[in-house]
Amino acid sequence: MTGPARRLGLVHTVPALAPVFHDLILDAAGQLDVAVELIHLTDPWLLHAAMSAGVTPDVLVRLDSHVAHLRSQGAAGILVTCSSLGEATEEIPAAHSGTPVIRIDQAMADHAVELAGDNGRIAVLATVDSTIGPTVRLLRRSGTQAGMAMSIETETLTAAGQARAAGDDQRHDALVVQAAVRWAVPERADVVVLAQASMAHLADEVADAGRVAVVSSPRLAVGRLLARRHV
Structure with a gap:
């Protein structure tokens, strides 16, 4: 180096x-x-x-x-x-x-908007409510700056968050993947956003099981x- x-x-x-x-x-x-x-x-x-x-x-x-x-x-x-x-x-x-x-999430939001395109549909998943609002506002700002309109739907995976807090990472991962795969189909979304860095290691698994782009932040x-x- x-x-x-x-x-x-x-x-x-x-x-x-x-x-x-x-x-x-x-x-x-x-x-x-x-x-x-x-x-x-x-x-x-x-x-x-x-x-x-x-x-x-x-x-x-x-x-x-x-x-x-x-x-x-x-x-x-x-x-x-x-x-x-x-x-x-x-x-x-x-x-x-x-x-x-x-x-952590600015580059992710910009990339999600680019992948979704104008009038695209973005699904935002998080395990705590405190992440949802900031992520949605950031995505809308990125969309506005790119001159693109979009629809955004969200889901808070409370049970997954509780499992992680209890130290049950296996259950957390299973619940996140299960929910994300439900969203990762063209009928529901163009892009799935795994909004927390703690979910990022599951992005490839969700993408392999689903049929739309999956993005995470790290x-x-x-x-x-x-x-x-x-x-």
Whole structure:
């Protein structure tokens, strides 16, 4: 790899996602022949707070403090990996404008809109309600920016979320795949969005079983992070 290592920061709310993103970034950086050094910061409270009371001022202040810390450690780019905090990520004060702070789902939304096309139908699936609203608003914004109209339907897979919270990942995965395959047919949708990073490992399985495009956020977000000129 050429050049000095580029330091990148990641803010997680799910501890299990830190090694997932670590490997994704190292793999993508290796393909680009770019050396990177990663700093992971994990704070489950942010997600718990967003799920129970929404993105409150306390959530914004705490997320901002994490971004400030990573920037102070030399991070040239920061990725917030929680979809429930997408809109909060965009509210990070201008004081951090010298460091790109990227929301996990922006690249996913842009890609979903592109795949769906004008007047396309997008199905959004999540296991917690706190992800649905931000994802739908983001998709509509991406559609507007692309000059495309679309219809969006959503489903919250509460039982899958409960299974994951209880540590039953096998049941979580089975419930997500079962629901997603129901949506992944041309009669219902043109694109299925697995709105949380914790669902992304199931995208290929759903795509193989269904008949429409299936998108998730991690790889697309990592690609956007590494593509930023500042990074």
